[in-house]
Amino acid sequence: MILITGGRVLDPASGTDAISDVLIDGNRIARVGPGISAPDAEVLNASGSIVAPGFIDLHCHLREPGQEISETIETGTRAAVAGGFTAVCCMPNTQPVNDNAAVTRSIVDRAATAAHARVWPIGAASVGSKGEALAEIAGMQDAGIVAVSDDGRPIATAKLMRQVMEYCGSLGLPVIDHCEDHSLAAGGVMREGPRSIRLGLKGIPAASESICVGRDVEIAALTGARLHIAHFSTRASLDYVRTAKAKGLAVTCEVTPHHFTLIDEDVVYDTTYKMNPPLASRHDRDALLEGLADGTVDAIATDHAPHHPASKDVEFDRAPFGVTGFETAIALALSELVHTKRISLMRLVELFTAGPGRVLGIERKLAAKSPADITIFSPEHKWTFRAADSASRSRNTPFDGRDFRGAPTATIVAGRIVYRRPAAAATA
Amino acid sequence: MNEVRLSTTPVLQRPRHLLGIEPLTAEQITFILDQAKPFQEFQRHPLKKLATLRGKTVALAFFEPSTRTRISFATAAARLGADTMNLQAESSSLKKGESLIDTVWTLEAMRPDGIVIRHSASGAPEFIARRLEIPVLNAGDGTHEHPTQALLDALTIRDRKGRLEGLNVTILGDILHSRVARSNIHLLSRFGARLTLCGPAMWIPKELECLAPNIRRVSRIEEAMQDADVVMVLRVQSERINEPPISMDDYILRYQLNSDRLRGAKPNAIVLHPGPIIRGLEIDPAVADGPQSCILEQVTNGLAVRMALLFHLVSDAPPDAPHPAKESSA
Numbered sequence: 001m002i003l004i005t006g007g008r009v010l011d012p013a014s015g016t017d018a019i020s021d022v023l024i025d026g027n028r029i030a031r032v033g034p035g036i037s038a039p040d041a042e043v044l045n046a047s048g049s050i051v052a053p054g055f056i057d058l059h060c061h062l063r064e065p066g067q068e069i070s071e072t073i074e075t076g077t078r079a080a081v082a083g084g085f086t087a088v089c090c091m092p093n094t095q096p097v098n099d100n101a102a103v104t105r106s107i108v109d110r111a112a113t114a115a116h117a118r119v120w121p122i123g124a125a126s127v128g129s130k131g132e133a134l135a136e137i138a139g140m141q142d143a144g145i146v147a148v149s150d151d152g153r154p155i156a157t158a159k160l161m162r163q164v165m166e167y168c169g170s171l172g173l174p175v176i177d178h179c180e181d182h183s184l185a186a187g188g189v190m191r192e193g194p195r196s197i198r199l200g201l202k203g204i205p206a207a208s209e210s211i212c213v214g215r216d217v218e219i220a221a222l223t224g225a226r227l228h229i230a231h232f233s234t235r236a237s238l239d240y241v242r243t244a245k246a247k248g249l250a251v252t253c254e255v256t257p258h259h260f261t262l263i264d265e266d267v268v269y270d271t272t273y274k275m276n277p278p279l280a281s282r283h284d285r286d287a288l289l290e291g292l293a294d295g296t297v298d299a300i301a302t303d304h305a306p307h308h309p310a311s312k313d314v315e316f317d318r319a320p321f322g323v324t325g326f327e328t329a330i331a332l333a334l335s336e337l338v339h340t341k342r343i344s345l346m347r348l349v350e351l352f353t354a355g356p357g358r359v360l361g362i363e364r365k366l367a368a369k370s371p372a373d374i375t376i377f378s379p380e381h382k383w384t385f386r387a388a389d390s391a392s393r394s395r396n397t398p399f400d401g402r403d404f405r406g407a408p409t410a411t412i413v414a415g416r417i418v419y420r421r422p423a424a425a426a427t428a
Numbered sequence: 429m430n431e432v433r434l435s436t437t438p439v440l441q442r443p444r445h446l447l448g449i450e451p452l453t454a455e456q457i458t459f460i461l462d463q464a465k466p467f468q469e470f471q472r473h474p475l476k477k478l479a480t481l482r483g484k485t486v487a488l489a490f491f492e493p494s495t496r497t498r499i500s501f502a503t504a505a506a507r508l509g510a511d512t513m514n515l516q517a518e519s520s521s522l523k524k525g526e527s528l529i530d531t532v533w534t535l536e537a538m539r540p541d542g543i544v545i546r547h548s549a550s551g552a553p554e555f556i557a558r559r560l561e562i563p564v565l566n567a568g569d570g571t572h573e574h575p576t577q578a579l580l581d582a583l584t585i586r587d588r589k590g591r592l593e594g595l596n597v598t599i600l601g602d603i604l605h606s607r608v609a610r611s612n613i614h615l616l617s618r619f620g621a622r623l624t625l626c627g628p629a630m631w632i633p634k635e636l637e638c639l640a641p642n643i644r645r646v647s648r649i650e651e652a653m654q655d656a657d658v659v660m661v662l663r664v665q666s667e668r669i670n671e672p673p674i675s676m677d678d679y680i681l682r683y684q685l686n687s688d689r690l691r692g693a694k695p696n697a698i699v700l701h702p703g704p705i706i707r708g709l710e711i712d713p714a715v716a717d718g719p720q721s722c723i724l725e726q727v728t729n730g731l732a733v734r735m736a737l738l739f740h741l742v743s744d745a746p747p748d749a750p751h752p753a754k755e756s757s758a
Binding site for chain 1: 551552610635
């Protein structure tokens with residue numbers, strides 16, 4: 001048994017916000033309430049910290065199978081729990097692509113022995129994510145996928161999108177789309193604007209994203225199926241989602257910490273600033289902040305995209321897209337959203353728990369009998385992020401050396417403490 | 429961290445690199461042009477060889493095909509007495525999959541005293557400058573900058589016009605994809621030039637106005653010519669990838685600089701072109717060979733500017749040493 005004492009329990013599912021104890025028995029929560037006495041339990045002092053349901057990351061790349069030089073299920077989930085995540089959804093663009101039940105099973109089996117967090121695979125929508133034939137979606141569902149996506153690229157055509165959504169609607173699986181009109185974006189390496197002009201880097205216009213969001217929202221209306229917009233970055237995309245929600249469509253969306261923190265003007269000739277979608281204009285970034293504050297945005301997702309250092313230590317044009325994100329997500333959300341008074345701590349917890357849970361149809365709450373997945377974090381702990389110390393196999397982050405206020409303190413998955421912040425843990 | 433920008437270096441202290449015009453101040457640019465002046469005279473000397481950089485080696489790393497810039501740098505180095513190491517994309521191990529940084533480290537291991545780099549990726553010179561101890565000179569990177577071209581253009585303009593300050597400069601062509609245009613915009617705007625950018629609309633996007641104050645975009649060449657002191661014609665680059673090509677007949681119809689159109693500029697306006705020119709496309713032969721054309725002067729001035737930069741960045745001479753060309757030419 002584990003007894004978490006003296007923390008501030010925040011649970012968006014029930015609206016709880018109180019200093020309380022949490023008792024864990026086995027892999028379930030036994031009791032939540034003040035002054036719990038459990039003499040045999042291991043005590044985890046959480047005073048000064050927030051005790052929240054386990055954080056869920058809807059969007060990451062664990063690179064296994066096939067790209068273990070960049071990340072593995074073991075190293076990726078070690079970084080995830082160090083970042084406070086108890087469950088991560090890994091995208092299917094592995095080698096081979098997770099487009100069939102055998103690959104899904106290999107990921108699930110590997111996770112069962114090696115993972116520190118729960119691993120919820122996302123299956124490819126089309127065979128090889130090539131945008132032609134539908135993948136073995138029902139087979140993958142039986143093997144354990146929680147959603148489908150051709151992430152890294154959009155679901156290629158409106159016609160395929162319609163078929164995927166109709167089919168997944170009947171299976172009860174959300175469809176996640178990486179929205180990008182390839183004919184507009186091709187060859188681009190950063191967001192088109194004054195900065196791309198100055199640096200002489202080929203631009204990706206903002207419209208290349210929102211054109212595809214608009215298409216997808218139309219198809220969500222046509223099919224009535226569940227659509228989730230991945231890592232959107234522009235005001236126009238937000239407007240599409242907002243309108244869709246107002247119409248009652250089953251449309252949700254996520255934003256990443258790097259997109260709400262950085263803007264295109266921050267880009268220098270440093271490939272840690274190269275990701276897709278690219279960093280947006282200030283005007284578009286401000287829209288993300290609005291959407292996070294007003295409830296339009298459902299989830300914060302990391303899009304943790306590790307790349308081996310040698311592959312990023314090249315000319316900007318030649319580098320792969322992507323940044324790591326597990327270990328800086330909570331700190332960035334606290335720094336950019338909570339400490340700046342844009343959102344409350346409760347809303348922050350919602351964006352990492354109930355929000356992504358709703359997208360997947362999975363409930364996570366701090367109540368008796370619920371799975372004991374718990375994230376404990378300090379909103380005040382001061383620290384400096386060092387990419388060299390990361391649990392990830394990769395180092396491609398623009399936040400190396402950044403000073404933060406707020407950090408995960410401990411992470412509990414299925415009743416096991418899988419991460420504890422070293423030394424200064426739990427100090428405010 | 430090594431400081432890689434020239435901008436924080438006081439004028440008379442030797443800077444480490446030349447990565448672009450954008451980090452330079454007007455004073456630094458003037459200093460380089462003044463240093464180039466005696467080297468201009470020197471090109472007419474019967475014995476074109478100095479001992480200034482004797483024993484020094486300059487690596488010429490051209491990762492993108494180039495004839496005139498490479499020969500200009502090689503000649504400038506030779507006339508200063510330096511030896512050169514040549515790397516050309518076609519013959520290098522880049523074809524075998526070697527990364528840029530490995531290629532550059534291999535060159536560095538041969539102990540050159542400076543490296544001149546031309547690369548198709550914007551930012552490649554800065555990328556290597558961050559990792560090398562020796563001076564890096566940008567000979568053109570992607571669609572970012574071509575600083576020595578802008579400096580030789582400025583030297584040409586200053587010779588013909590007597591000044592850089594307050595001129596009306598019109599740049600014609602594919603500004604969006606032109607590193608020559610970017611470097612010239614940065615340079616001329618330091619001296620208060622009024623810049624007119626003219627070309628098909630997709631080649632002169634609005635964001636270009638953010639590069640400097642006093643930029644206007646014009647889609648009619650007749651309007652762009654009005655009151656121009658200097659007309660810069662850019663080569664129409666047909667090798668652009670990912671872009672639907674425009675009709676060349678249309679381009680000639682609307683944007684070719686011919687004698688009629690040039691008459692719309694000031695009577696003593698000069699015409700510049702970074703080369704290579706494509707006669708009959710962006711420029712009419714009568715203009716290219718006419719009295720207002722400075723195209724061949726630009727080539728000669730390129731040697732002077734590159735000698736000044738190599739002298740300035742690669743030699744061990746103290747900053748206040750006598751100018752080598754003044755010293756030798758009797």
